[in-house]
Amino acid sequence: MAKGGGDFLSLDDIHEKAKHHAIIASIGFLVLLPIGVLIPRFTRTFNKRWFWGHWITQFLISGPFVLTGIGLGMNLTGKLQTGGHFVDPHKKAGLALLILYLVQITIGAIIHFFKTPRLMGGRRPPQNYFHAILGIAIITLAFWQVHYGITIEWTEGTTGVAPPSALRAWKAWIVVIFVLYFGGLALLPRQYRQERLAREGAMPEKVGMRDVEGNGSGEGLTHA
Numbered sequence: 752m753a754k755g756g757g758d759f760l761s762l763d764d765i766h767e768k769a770k771h772h773a774i775i776a777s778i779g780f781l782v783l784l785p786i787g788v789l790i791p792r793f794t795r796t797f798n799k800r801w802f803w804g805h806w807i808t809q810f811l812i813s814g815p816f817v818l819t820g821i822g823l824g825m826n827l828t829g830k831l832q833t834g835g836h837f838v839d840p841h842k843k844a845g846l847a848l849l850i851l852y853l854v855q856i857t858i859g860a861i862i863h864f865f866k867t868p869r870l871m872g873g874r875r876p877p878q879n880y881f882h883a884i885l886g887i888a889i890i891t892l893a894f895w896q897v898h899y900g901i902t903i904e905w906t907e908g909t910t911g912v913a914p915p916s917a918l919r920a921w922k923a924w925i926v927v928i929f930v931l932y933f934g935g936l937a938l939l940p941r942q943y944r945q946e947r948l949a950r951e952g953a954m955p956e957k958v959g960m961r962d963v964e965g966n967g968s969g970e971g972l973t974h975a
Contacts, residue, residue, distance in 0.1 A: 760830055765909050768827045773900060773917070776820025780848065780893035781921075783813035785928045788886055792935035796942050802863060810856055821849050831908060841904040844896045851889050858882050874950070894925055 760768075787808035794801040824845055828836055837843050862878055898921055905913040 772823040779816030779820050841899050
């Protein structure tokens with residue numbers, strides 16, 4: 752049993768708290784964030800209002816799950832007294848994911864609300880590419896983090912073994928996300944064509960790179 756705040760935690764308590772942390776954090780990082788990435792990948796060439804679905808999913812919906820999941824993990828670490836916070840790969844990766852998520856949200860807001868199309872000749876600026884690469888990196892790290900949690904951290908923190916179904920679900924879900932994301936890349940030629948026509952003035956306010964107000968966002972490959 753572990754002691755925290757004057758109270759002893761039974762193994763059942765530890766397993767229950769670890770399960771809550773794992774489920775909520777996994778929903779945030781492995782389900783909601785990837786869905787938020789897939790929304791623009793599949794809709795930006797058909798609907799100029801794609802940004803709002805992306806923003807609501809990544810910030811308003813994913814945010815509470817991300818923050819709560821990490822908070823539950825930190826709370827459990829404190830109660831277990833297993834050496835402190837951020838002392839092993841899982842805990843360090845959790846901190847990195849939190850920081851990267853906050854940075855990514857900030858960059859996304861800057862890209863959308865502070866546009867510089869004239870400076871780039873109507874083309875997407877460097878921060879858009881960085882935003883895209885960082886998004887992929889966050890989801891990749893999150894998949895690694897959950898796998899580490901299932902196969903190593905669960906045993907070290909609870910002295911038990913994670914349910915086999917957890918690892919099976921992880922394997923199935925990473926395949927689903929991989930297939931959907933790369934399937935969505937088939938829309939890139941359509942996106943490039945629309946962006947080229949928009950720069951040439953042939954498709955005013957009808958392409959995915961235009962926002963609700965009809966101003967060229969230059970977001971292009973932000974979510975490629």
